[in-house]
């Protein structure tokens with residue numbers, strides 16, 4: 001039996017894939033084989049030794065200590081693209097709503113009941129204070145052209161906007177999906193200088209932390225609206241307040257409110273709703289659960305952030321999986337360890353991603369419990385090996 005524990009509210013569509021499988025316990029013990037999580041911060045979490053994999057039902061993995069997990073032999077998955085449409089729709093909604101002052105106007109209209117039969121007259125007298133602008137013909141900058149950025153860029157074009165985008169690391173897949181009418185910014189400063197709206201769709205990493213900062217604000221077109229549905233830390237809050245005060249930034253729409261940002265003027269706080277649709281929560285939960293179960297049951301890896309995709313059809317009687325550093329002679333040492341157990345290799349695969357690698361070897365017969373323990377111990381003692389499983 002395998003155990004998967006969950007953090008956060010995971011959609012029932014995903015949980016049923018565990019509950020209805022007789023080989024699994026859901027939230028069954030303190031020593032789970034896998035963890036399903038959404039936004040819970042796991043940086044201070046003590047991972048039990050039993051944990052072999054974590055699946056993040058969502059895109060951002062900044063809540064998970066990836067390097068620590070990798071060193072402990074834990075594979076970390078996310079669900080690329082599974083919530084992209086939900087985020088795109090909310091970004092477009094906020095693009096229009098912020099341009100039309102919709103939230104403050106509606107907030108005001110909700111207070112009018114006391115005017116009784118005069119409501120219509122009060123509305124007509126005051127509505128000029130909420131006059132907005134159309135987004136058609138305005139310039140939108142999209143920073144990050146991954147699953148979400150591409151959808152936003154393409155649909156903004158359809159709404160009549162000029163779109164300029166910046167992503168020096170764009171994937172070939174994303175480039176294929178991007179409309180050729182999206183203009184390419186060669187430097188992020190072009191986005192700051194030219195755009196009426198900028199929307200951020202990049203992961204939070206050491207390199208992108210405070211990507212939008214005092215130097216960016218100095219280059220911005222006066223009155224620009226920034227939409228941040230990626231992560232709060234991408235914007236330097238110590239200089240944002242002044243940029244909003246001076247009008248350099250006309251509005252800051254953020255899915256990540258905190259006390260500091262809430263005290264600033266012209267902030268539109270959204271309570272982290274980017275991925276909060278029934279459809280997106282189901283997509284993420286189902287994808288995360290399937291990836292996690294596949295890894296636990298077969299060792300095959302799809303959409304891990306710390307290891308490459310590795311798939312091998314099961315062709316032997318027993319499977320050996322080894323997670324190890326991407327250094328010379330690892331496969332040689334693993335097969336040498338196997339040679340002491342008089343077992344033939346039916347098939348094998350080795351793939352690497354940056355400094356880490358993964359080797360799967362199908363064996364032509366089932367080893368005894370004693371042999372399995374001996375083989376595991378031998379391979380675990382190889383320098384650079386962080387996880388060994390026999391499935």
Ligand SMILES: NC(=O)c1ccc[n+]([C@@H]2O[C@H](COP(=O)([O-])OP(=O)(O)OC[C@H]3O[C@@H](n4cnc5c(N)ncnc54)[C@H](O)[C@@H]3O)[C@@H](O)[C@H]2O)c1
Pocket residue numbers: 058059060061080081083084087143144145146147148149166167168169170171174201202203204207208229230231255272273274275276
């Ligand atoms: N608000 C929400 O509920 C919500 C939901 C989903 C995702 N997100 C956030 O949005 C982020 C993006 O999601 P996604 O699904 O599009 O991810 P993705 O991985 O598909 O795309 C990210 C893109 O950013 C690009 N990029 C990385 N560094 C960059 C830089 N310095 N400058 C420009 N581009 C850069 C990458 O090349 C990639 O194309 C996630 O990491 C997550 O933090 C938030």
Ligand SMILES: O=C(O)CC[C@@H](O)C(=O)O
Pocket residue numbers: 038039057058059060061083272274275276
């Ligand atoms: O789980 C959520 O609601 C938010 C997910 C979102 O921030 C993500 O990065 O995918």
